[in-house]
Amino acid sequence: MKKIKVKCWVEDEGEKFYGPGPNELLKRIQEEGSLSRAATKMGMSYKKAWELVQRLNQHAEEPLVILKKGGQHGGGAEVTPQGFEIMREFENLQRKIDEVVDQQTDLIKVLK
């Protein structure tokens, strides 16, 4: 069974910046309130998740995620309004692209 796949992402000066991975991470952070739990739940190492957050915050005009350490619960992570906005727009773009792909059946027809 052949299927058309599509992936979109945002680059900043040729460097990968925001894509499906970061988008899922932001969603998990929102659910969990913790970077380590978010990373674990999506099968990503904490280190990779942490580095990803650094890159996101560096390249964005304003931080997308705020990390807090120490305190009553040991710390935590939260998605900023800017983070929410990007998630919303990114998923919006993905939806539009998926619609185009769903309409396209000619390619699959050739491949059988």
Add this chain to the structure above:
Amino acid sequence: MKKIKVKCWVEDEGEKFYGPGPNELLKRIQEEGSLSRAATKMGMSYKKAWELVQRLNQHAEEPLVILKKGGQHGGGAEVTPQGFEIMREFENLQRKIDEVVDQQTDLIKVLK
């Protein structure tokens, strides 16, 4: 400067089958009439190009590329009509997706 990137490809039973790489290779083969020259021109090792052609021909209903060895010119490679058809349809899909991406400016606006 932030830019939206998009990539589409075809999978067969979860395995990558046809995408931008194979598409460029087919185009080069058509131009060069030789797999080794096609691979060299696009900076791909001959071995990788050869394995790619094997995968393409195995997963497609009919061969997309025909390789001939020996003979007056040592051999050669040519794209079959089925290969041409897939190139055409794939580039058609890419064009449609690019149009959607070009229209989408909200995401970039959020990122600045």
Add this chain to the structure above:
DNA sequence: AAGCGTTATGTATATACGTATATATCGCAA
């Protein structure tokens, strides 16, 4: 039979990447 240019194929090396592991740091609460 020899030469040519291309396809065909294996092997060893290098490189990148993710992962695991270990440890330090922080700040509130008890």
Add this chain to the structure above:
DNA sequence: TTGCGATATATACGTATATACATAACGCTT
């Protein structure tokens, strides 16, 4: 001041991928 749970950071290791290199096989032409 001690403990807790989370963030912060470096190092080593294993695996997958890509590359380089070497060589065989092929079939037409001369």
